[in-house]
Amino acid sequence: MLTIENINVNYHHAVQVLKGFSLTVNQGEITALLGANGAGKTTVLKAASGLLGLENGHIEDGQIQLDGVSILKTKPHMLARNGLVHVREGRRIFAEMSVEDNLTAASYALTGRHKKADYQQVYDFFPRLKERSKQLAGLLSGGEQQMLAIGRAILAQPKLILLDEPSLGLAPKIVDEIFEIVRRINQEQGVSMLLVEQNAAAAFRVAHQGYILENGKVVLEGSIDELKQNKDIQTFYLGMGEHQDASSFRDVKHYKRRKRWLN
Amino acid sequence: MGQVMQYLLNGTMNGALYALIAVGIVSIFKSTKVVSFAHGHVIMFGAYFYFTFAVILPGAEFMPDWVAKWEPEWLLAYKEGAMMFSPKAAIAAWVSNLPRIVLGLVGSIICNALLAVVIERLFMRPLLGQSSLSMILCTVGLIWVLEGSASLIWSADIDQVPALGPNFPIRFQLFGDQVFLFSASVVNFVIALLLFAALMLVLRFTRSGVAIRATAEDQSTAYAMGINVPAVFTSAWVVAATTGAVAGAILASRNGLSPTLGLFGLSVLAVVLMGGLDSFAGVFIAAMIIGIMEAFTQWKFGGEYAEIVPYVLVLVVILWRPNGLLGQAEIERI
Numbered sequence: 372m373l374t375i376e377n378i379n380v381n382y383h384h385a386v387q388v389l390k391g392f393s394l395t396v397n398q399g400e401i402t403a404l405l406g407a408n409g410a411g412k413t414t415v416l417k418a419a420s421g422l423l424g425l426e427n428g429h430i431e432d433g434q435i436q437l438d439g440v441s442i443l444k445t446k447p448h449m450l451a452r453n454g455l456v457h458v459r460e461g462r463r464i465f466a467e468m469s470v471e472d473n474l475t476a477a478s479y480a481l482t483g484r485h486k487k488a489d490y491q492q493v494y495d496f497f498p499r500l501k502e503r504s505k506q507l508a509g510l511l512s513g514g515e516q517q518m519l520a521i522g523r524a525i526l527a528q529p530k531l532i533l534l535d536e537p538s539l540g541l542a543p544k545i546v547d548e549i550f551e552i553v554r555r556i557n558q559e560q561g562v563s564m565l566l567v568e569q570n571a572a573a574a575f576r577v578a579h580q581g582y583i584l585e586n587g588k589v590v591l592e593g594s595i596d597e598l599k600q601n602k603d604i605q606t607f608y609l610g611m612g613e614h615q616d617a618s619s620f621r622d623v624k625h626y627k628r629r630k631r632w633l634n
Numbered sequence: 635m636g637q638v639m640q641y642l643l644n645g646t647m648n649g650a651l652y653a654l655i656a657v658g659i660v661s662i663f664k665s666t667k668v669v670s671f672a673h674g675h676v677i678m679f680g681a682y683f684y685f686t687f688a689v690i691l692p693g694a695e696f697m698p699d700w701v702a703k704w705e706p707e708w709l710l711a712y713k714e715g716a717m718m719f720s721p722k723a724a725i726a727a728w729v730s731n732l733p734r735i736v737l738g739l740v741g742s743i744i745c746n747a748l749l750a751v752v753i754e755r756l757f758m759r760p761l762l763g764q765s766s767l768s769m770i771l772c773t774v775g776l777i778w779v780l781e782g783s784a785s786l787i788w789s790a791d792i793d794q795v796p797a798l799g800p801n802f803p804i805r806f807q808l809f810g811d812q813v814f815l816f817s818a819s820v821v822n823f824v825i826a827l828l829l830f831a832a833l834m835l836v837l838r839f840t841r842s843g844v845a846i847r848a849t850a851e852d853q854s855t856a857y858a859m860g861i862n863v864p865a866v867f868t869s870a871w872v873v874a875a876t877t878g879a880v881a882g883a884i885l886a887s888r889n890g891l892s893p894t895l896g897l898f899g900l901s902v903l904a905v906v907l908m909g910g911l912d913s914f915a916g917v918f919i920a921a922m923i924i925g926i927m928e929a930f931t932q933w934k935f936g937g938e939y940a941e942i943v944p945y946v947l948v949l950v951v952i953l954w955r956p957n958g959l960l961g962q963a964e965i966e967r968i
Contacts, residue, residue: 425763425854451860463855465848475841476848480860527860 372398372563373419373455373531378433380414380423380587388414388428389587394565396531396580401557401564403574403595405608406584412567413460415584416533419565420457421447437531451480454530460567461539462520466509470500473508473519480527493522496552514545521549525556531563532556538570546570550577571608575599583608636811641929647819649925650826654881655902656909656917657830658874663911664850665870668758668769672776674899676749676875679780680882682788683745685795685891688738688883701737704730721802724817728800735796742879750875754868762864777900781893790893797887798822822884829877834914846870850912901945908948910961920959924948 373396380389388411396402406412417423418430421442435442437455445453465473471490478488494501497518503511508519517537524532537553538546554577556562568574575581581598583591591601598604605611655677662670670676692702713726728735753776761769799821805814837843848856849866857863878899885895902921909920924944932940957963 420858422854422858425857427763447854447857448860448862451858457858459855459858463852465851465855467851468844468847472844472847475844476856476861477859478841479845479862482860523859 372396372438373565374434374436375415375419376434376436378418378435379431380411380418380428381431382426382428384429387587389418392433392584392587392589394582394589396563396565399557399561399563400579401553401566401577402580402582403571403578404565404567404582404584405569405571405574408569410584411587412584413535416457416459416535416565416567420455420533421445421450422457448479451527452482452484454528455533456480456524456527456529456531457533458520458524458535458537460535462513462516464508464511464516464519464523466507468508469505470508470511470519471504473523474526477523477526480529484528486528488526489528490526493525496525496555497522514541514549517541517545517549518552521552521556525560529562531565534564534566536567536569538568538573546573553577571604575609635809636807636813637933639808640811640813641933642926643813643815645926645929646922647823647925648928649922650823650830651881651884652902652905652921652925653830653918654826654877654884655899656906656921657833657914658878658881659903659906660911660914660917661833661870661873663906665846665853666758666769666867667766667853668773669903669911670773670874671770671900671903672753672773672780673874673878674902675777675780675784675896676746676753677878677882677885677899678784678893678896679749680742680746680875680879681795681886681891681895682784682882683742683879684738684883684886685788685793686738687741687745688734688795689793691741692734692737701733704733719802721800721817724800724802728797731796735798738795739798739880739883742883743876746875746879746882747872750871751868754871758867758871759864762867777896781896784893784896793891795883795886795891798825798883818887822888825880825884829880830914830918833873833877837914842869904945904948906958908951908958910958912962913958913960916958916960920948920951 375392375394377391377393378389379387379391381387392411392415394402394404394415404412404415414423414428417426417428419435423430430443437453442450465476468476474488474490474493481488499515500518500522503515508516511519521537534553537549541549550573553564553566557564557577566574566578575595575598578595581593581595582589583604591598591604655673658676659670659673662668662673691697709726709729713723716722716726757772757776758769761772797818799818801816801818803814804817804820805812807813837846845856845861846866848859848861849863853863882895885898889895905920905924906917908924909917924947927944927947928940931943935943951959
């Protein structure tokens with residue numbers, strides 16, 4: 372579906388963010404991309420959705436392909452119209468527009484595809500949005516705003532959704548609800564997804580494949596079941612602790628606290 | 635009391651014209667985050683295009699006579715015996731001018747739209763992604779490019795152009811006092827209001843309006859959702875230039891045509907800042923306040939103060955609300 376091969380990305384030709392980064396999203400699967408703050412996760416998504424150029428980011432080498440076609444030079448709006456939809460970090464809903472107008476804005480992704488915007492489908496996934504369809508989107512709660520952000524993506528009838536931190540700033544119960552919907556969209560609509568998350572436990576519940584990104588490089592990759600067995604993942608992402616007895620982080624020597632993937 | 639109403643009316647009519655000019659600056663700012671300092675000069679070009687199509691072209695040899703002066707039989711019959719300066723004579727004069735007025739308006743709207751596309755493609759598009767300050771400074775440079783080329787293409791002499799509506803004096807009683815208006819001003823006022831209202835309706839209730847509002851609120855997200863943001867930018871410039879063409883025609887017919895029209899447009903920037911760069915409603919209110927203030931200062935203190943007092947008010951308002959009356963404080967998103 373989406374293949375990213377060996378890309379180097381920098382901002383302002385000065386700050387290198389991704390170094391030889393590669394990733395593949397398989398058809399019909401959810402691929403999780405995990406990593407700490409500043410690892411470059413969001414940059415990966417921006418590189419794929421074409422937004423990098425707007426922030427003075429540059430892809431120096433490598434290749435990004437959607438269904439075997441290079442999309443390095445494709446403009447963001449054409450990518451959306453080709454079925455690649457980016458749900459951005461921090462939801463980025465249009466706060467001064469009504470919920471329905473937010474969805475109407477998303478219907479521009481259907482331009483040239485001879486498809487009709489199916490508002491009802493979005494409201495079936497998120498009945499709460501229907502109740503508030505005439506309200507200003509800025510007045511929605513955080514969870515509802517995330518629902519709207521995902522609802523906009525559904526309305527665009529995508530092949531691939533790039534989902535950036537849907538759990539950001541939400542209560543655990545809402546996170547569960549959102550991830551349940553993510554799973555349903557993947558299964559019922561057959562939409563492939565690239566999911567960027569900090570909340571590894573939540574991401575592991577829905578994803579098929581996983582990549583761990585650190586300082587712009589992939590340090591680990593594999594199926595979710597493999598990753599769950601990995602000791603380092605258990606320590607750093609799932610909070611399980613290497614040994615039952617040395618459970619407090621304070622007891623670990625400082626030079627051991629640093630994440631070390633290569634030992 | 636009648637006196638007050640007289641100046642209130644004068645002020646409102648001026649205010650509507652300010653609003654029509656301001657609409658262009660706001661529509662460019664809302665979608666592209668660029669304050670166009672050159673808008674006044676785009677308006678000046680609109681005025682010169684109107685002059686070209688309504689005065690120069692109808693006078694050209696290859697044009698049929700009826701374009702310059704349309705006098706069908708029924709009009710001659712209607713005009714017969716009409717007194718000088720009577721409404722009847724004014725309407726008859728307007729009807730015989732109608733072909734060239736329409737030609738002038740259509741021509742200036744089309745040419746100004748083309749001018750906007752050229753400006754956007756040539757100067758703004760290459761700067762996309764750079765800081766918006768570089769685009770703003772680019773519009774400052776455009777002021778002299780436009781002013782210089784206007785006096786090259788046309789001459790810097792003051793010329794007259796036909797008014798958009800029939801021009802006759804209207805007198806009526808209000809609260810026991812005489813109130814006096816020119817019908818051409820009333821027509822200008824109605825045109826300005828209608829254009830403003832039409833733009834608001836399009837923005838609020840159409841699908842294109844949704845795309846423009848989405849772009850105004852969050853360019854990159856709108857872009858990622860399938861909205862052709864560069865096309866929205868171009869259309870914002872075109873909207874500004876076409877409303878500017880009408881404003882230019884009105885200004886030229888009212889004050890005479892000269893390169894100083896551009897400076898008048900520049901002074902409207904103060905109105906926009908007072909109302910809030912990103913608020914059509916705020917700018918409308920500010921335009922009305924400034925228009926009325928100007929009229930009242932002129933009445934009470936004389937013409938020389940009329941140019942200062944309203945702008946002192948602008949400064950006070952900006953001190954009190956730095957983002958203008960209804961402007962949004964910039965929210966820095968990460």
